[in-house]
Each structure stands twice: as structure tokens, then as C-alpha cells.
Amino acid sequence: MDEKPEIYLDNGATTKVDVRVVEAMIPYFLKYYGNASSLHHKGAEARNALNDARQVIADRINADNDEIVFTSGGSESDNLAIRGTSHALKDKGNHIITTTIEHPAVLETYKQLGKEGFEVTVLNVDNDGMLDLDKLRSAIKDNTVLVSIMHANNEVGVVQDLEKIGEICAEKNIVFHSDCVQSLCKVPINVKQMNLSLAAFASHKLHGPKGVGALFVKRGTKLYRQIYGGSHELGLRAGTENIPGIVGFATAVSLWTDDDVERITSLRDKLMTGLLEINDTELNGSRESRLCNNVNISFNFIEGEGILLHLDKNGICASTGSACSSQSLDPSHVLLAINIPHSKAHGAIRFTLSRETKEEEVDYVLKVMPNIVNELRGLSPIKNNEDLAEAEKMKFDDHH
Ligand SMILES: Cc1ncc(COP(=O)(O)O)c(C=O)c1O
Known part of the structure; x- marks a missing residue:
């Protein structure tokens, strides 16, 4: 050395972006550069790539193709999940739960919702960083509408038991979101087994490009869009899709x-x-x-x-x-x-x-x-x- x-x-x-990811992206800058919403053949090329990429992400987490919304990354996915459900479920209740060890993309979003009138509970974890499930169970109230607990912590790497947390949320019929930005491809994720309603991902943590991510949205989950405009991404996220980035993200996932x-x-x-x-x-x-x-x-x-x-x-x-x-x-x-x-x-x-x-x-x-x-x-x-x-x-x- x-x-x-x-x-x-x-x-x-x-x-670092994997060179195979870069190679997979290049044609989508230079040849297949169409807008996925366009009706001509260049639009169809982009649309096909978008659809294939969606399937790769869906397969990785045992979701369906129409349950994946592409975003600009982990922060946007967390914001869409947390703000989107809290506001959509306001008539049902205004209590939302998270933990002290979340990434600022979650903690700051909760803080803002607190200012907007939501009742926020931030649960402590133990000295190993693990959440006590009984603590979660007893924090849930009649007006609780959302639980957001990260899968793997970005600083100390602690991995929470999402299956057990999901069981509790399912029992109480509460929307369960998890920030899975650090865990995708490193820890198995099965959204059905984990009873997840929402899960956030980012491409740049797994040798994919920056500025692209995804949110898993279980079919039937009530969610308000955060970016208004066209009807892209199941009507949940307006904006022309970043096809090269999305292709890069899917390639990065498929390489693990x-x-x-x-x-x-x-x-x-x-x-x-x-x-x-x-x-x-x-x-x-x-x-x-x-x-x-x-x-x-x-x-x-x-x-x-x-x-x-x-x-x-x-x-x-x-x-x-x-x-x-x-x-x-x-x-x-x-x-x-x-x-x-x-x-x-x-x-x-x-x-x-x-x-x-x-x-x-x-x-x-x-x-x-x-x-x-x-x-x-x-x-x-x-x-x-x-x-x-x-x-x-x-x-x-x-x-x-
Ligand atoms: C756990 C976790 N959540 C969210 C984010 C934010 O992701 P992004 O940088 O793609 O917005 C990060 C990135 O550091 C993270 O580690």
C-alpha cells in the first residue's frame, strides 16, 4: 500500500457509485432521455425504464409495483410519509409517536408537526439503542395515528425488530412508517411480514446516485401529497421523474x-x-x-x-x-x-x-x-x- x-x-x-451503476445510467442521459409522461416513443422508453426500476425496488421488499413512489431521497420520503399521513388522518386523531434516535429527517418533521398542533411522543430507547416494545404498547392511545421507528440507526447501527413493532401497530390499527434508509440491501426487508404501511429509502447509501430515493406506500394508505403539480408517481409526488437516477438506484439495489x-x-x-x-x-x-x-x-x-x-x-x-x-x-x-x-x-x-x-x-x-x-x-x-x-x-x- x-x-x-x-x-x-x-x-x-x-x-461511491458503483461503476456498473454509472454504466447503466449513461444511456438514459444520452439516448433514452424522454419524459416518462410523453405519448411518443421516447416517452415510452422512459416509461418502460421507470416501470422496470419500480419492479426491482418492489421485489426487494416484497411489495407490489404500484406501491413504490420515487422521490429525491431519504429526507423527502420521510417527510412525505410523516406529514402526508398525519395530515390525512387528522380527523381520526392527532397523536404521533417516534423515538429519540431518529435521523433529523424524521425528528425535525415531528417537531414541525408539533408546532402545527399534533401531539408528539418521542420514546426513549435502552442503553443498547433498542426500543422497549412494552413502552411502545403503553404509549399508544385512542387518538394515535402514526408510529415512525427507524430500521437501522445511521450513527450506532442498531437494528430494531420491525416485525414485532409492526405486530403491535397492526393490532392497534395504526399506520407504521419506518426510515429504512440505512438498512435497504443490508438487512432483509419484507413489508408484508413487518406490517409496514410506509418505508423510506435512499439510493446513495448503497452505491447508487445521490438525489434519488423511494417511499413504499401500502395500497390503501391514506396519504396527502407534499409537492403539488402533475399527476406523476401515483399522484403522490409531482415532478418529471429523474429516469437516469431511478435506473441507477434500481441497478444499485439489484447488485447487492x-x-x-x-x-x-x-x-x-x-x-x-x-x-x-x-x-x-x-x-x-x-x-x-x-x-x-x-x-x-x-x-x-x-x-x-x-x-x-x-x-x-x-x-x-x-x-x-x-x-x-x-x-x-x-x-x-x-x-x-x-x-x-x-x-x-x-x-x-x-x-x-x-x-x-x-x-x-x-x-x-x-x-x-x-x-x-x-x-x-x-x-x-x-x-x-x-x-x-x-x-x-x-x-x-x-x-x-
Ligand atoms: C437514517 C437516515 N434517514 C434519512 C436520511 C436522509 O437521506 P437523504 O440524504 O437521501 O435525504 C439519512 C441520510 O443520512 C439517513 O441516514
């Missing part, structure tokens, strides 16, 4: 195999085990119910930003939290929600692997990481738990 390799382990933020997931899982385990051999490190999020490509570890007594800069100097891209919140120095809301203390949340690093991750890249990270940690700990005034307790006591005394 070169002096400074390029090792991309921030695939939870976004992925169980073997990919197995290989990524074994690399994840190697990275996780190796990093946890460094002193004073802790895994964040459940070890058992975890996304195949997520390693999130707190390196105690040092700051994540410092680690990130040193990793970057060595050619390694990782992250301290979700890309959306990494501009802020506040600890991640997900780590705080799973009761990681501020001091440890600040030292958390997320490595997210992909289908392109190689074993030698994992070995390289395992080689450089102990040196980075030693160097930063050498500079830190806090070197152990006693120092940390003393520093926290001083901070407390200063405030009182």
Missing part, C-alpha cells in the same frame, strides 16, 4: 447479494474487535442487533475531532457523528439518547464500511489507530478515569 492510501470508511454518510453482506460483516467484526483491543475503548450501540457495516467506538479521554484529523492525515475518512450534525460541536443526540456520558460521546468515532472495503484497508486502520490514540492521550491532561472524575468535579465546582 502507498505511503498515504485513500481509505473511505464514511459510507453511512454516502457511498447476501455474500456482500456476509463479507462486510466479517470485516466489520475484524475492525471492531481490533479497535476494542485498544485500552479504554467502548462500543456504542448493540453488538448483536447491528448493521453489517457500522462500527461506533468511544476512545475515552480524547476528542473525536482530533482523532478524525489524524485519521484524515493518514488518508482515512471516518466521522464523529452523522454528517448532518458534524458541523456542530455538540455531542450526537443519538449517543446522548443511549446514555453515553458527554465525555465519552465526544470521543466517539463512526467507521462505516461498504461493498468496496478491502481487508488490507481494515488492517491499515488497525495499524495506525493505536498510535493516533497514544499520541492524543499523551497530549491530553486527562489520561484515566480518575483524571476525568477530577476534571468533571472541577467543572461542577466552577458552575456552583
Whole structure:
């Protein structure tokens, strides 16, 4: 390997587009560039591609072709699902439920609905990041119309049991939405078995292009459109369809195999085990119910930003939290929600692997990481738990 390799382990933020995906997209820019709504043959070419792509996504999640709505990505799909059902079901009730560890695409949408008069319940999860099903059961009231619980968490990789959650929602006849942006192709999704009414997906997390996603909408689900205009996408999402993007998304989905997931899982385990051999490190999020490509570890007594800069100097891209919140120095809301203390949340690093991750890249990270940690700990005034307790006591005394 070169002096400074390029090792991309921030695939939870976004992925490199697979070259086969790019090749599949090119004809839809240059040859089959028609508008899928046009009546001539170029329109038909685009329409056929759109229909085939819809079928690929539908087959992957055991849905039907007319239950897939293409969107601009995960955020739009979450907004359409949550705002669309809440407003459509307002006459039935105005109570909506979610969890503390959702992506901002869900949490901020709930916050806005709170301002619009909806009653919002945000459920805590346990220290592993798992939702307590009894807690969900007892939060549901007569006026509850929507439960939105993510499948796999983008920061700590925790995977929720959607089948059990779906059972509860079905029992109570409540619409169940799940943000499946991180899980599609990495964790099996069967919308029927999981009793899902709505599920959000994004192409760019699985080696597809950015700016394209989908929402599964179970037939018969009452949903108000959020973008007004033409009658595209079952009348639920106006706008000329992004055919090259949609073809790219479907190609990316069709390329994923169980073997990919197995290989990524074994690399994840190697990275996780190796990093946890460094002193004073802790895994964040459940070890058992975890996304195949997520390693999130707190390196105690040092700051994540410092680690990130040193990793970057060595050619390694990782992250301290979700890309959306990494501009802020506040600890991640997900780590705080799973009761990681501020001091440890600040030292958390997320490595997210992909289908392109190689074993030698994992070995390289395992080689450089102990040196980075030693160097930063050498500079830190806090070197152990006693120092940390003393520093926290001083901070407390200063405030009182
Ligand atoms: C869990 C989750 N939901 C939603 C989103 C938003 O998706 P997009 O960037 O396609 O809008 C992301 C992306 O970071 C995510 O990880």
C-alpha cells in the first residue's frame, strides 16, 4: 500500500457509485432521455425504464409495483410519509409517536408537526439503542395515528425488530412508517411480514446516485401529497421523474447479494474487535442487533475531532457523528439518547464500511489507530478515569 492510501470508511454518510451503476445510467442521459409522461416513443422508453426500476425496488421488499413512489431521497420520503399521513388522518386523531434516535429527517418533521398542533411522543430507547416494545404498547392511545421507528440507526447501527413493532401497530390499527434508509440491501426487508404501511429509502447509501430515493406506500394508505403539480408517481409526488437516477438506484439495489453482506460483516467484526483491543475503548450501540457495516467506538479521554484529523492525515475518512450534525460541536443526540456520558460521546468515532472495503484497508486502520490514540492521550491532561472524575468535579465546582 502507498505511503498515504485513500481509505473511505464514511459510507453511512454516502457511498461511491458503483461503476456498473454509472454504466447503466449513461444511456438514459444520452439516448433514452424522454419524459416518462410523453405519448411518443421516447416517452415510452422512459416509461418502460421507470416501470422496470419500480419492479426491482418492489421485489426487494416484497411489495407490489404500484406501491413504490420515487422521490429525491431519504429526507423527502420521510417527510412525505410523516406529514402526508398525519395530515390525512387528522380527523381520526392527532397523536404521533417516534423515538429519540431518529435521523433529523424524521425528528425535525415531528417537531414541525408539533408546532402545527399534533401531539408528539418521542420514546426513549435502552442503553443498547433498542426500543422497549412494552413502552411502545403503553404509549399508544385512542387518538394515535402514526408510529415512525427507524430500521437501522445511521450513527450506532442498531437494528430494531420491525416485525414485532409492526405486530403491535397492526393490532392497534395504526399506520407504521419506518426510515429504512440505512438498512435497504443490508438487512432483509419484507413489508408484508413487518406490517409496514410506509418505508423510506435512499439510493446513495448503497452505491447508487445521490438525489434519488423511494417511499413504499401500502395500497390503501391514506396519504396527502407534499409537492403539488402533475399527476406523476401515483399522484403522490409531482415532478418529471429523474429516469437516469431511478435506473441507477434500481441497478444499485439489484447488485447487492447476501455474500456482500456476509463479507462486510466479517470485516466489520475484524475492525471492531481490533479497535476494542485498544485500552479504554467502548462500543456504542448493540453488538448483536447491528448493521453489517457500522462500527461506533468511544476512545475515552480524547476528542473525536482530533482523532478524525489524524485519521484524515493518514488518508482515512471516518466521522464523529452523522454528517448532518458534524458541523456542530455538540455531542450526537443519538449517543446522548443511549446514555453515553458527554465525555465519552465526544470521543466517539463512526467507521462505516461498504461493498468496496478491502481487508488490507481494515488492517491499515488497525495499524495506525493505536498510535493516533497514544499520541492524543499523551497530549491530553486527562489520561484515566480518575483524571476525568477530577476534571468533571472541577467543572461542577466552577458552575456552583
Ligand atoms: C437514517 C437516515 N434517514 C434519512 C436520511 C436522509 O437521506 P437523504 O440524504 O437521501 O435525504 C439519512 C441520510 O443520512 C439517513 O441516514
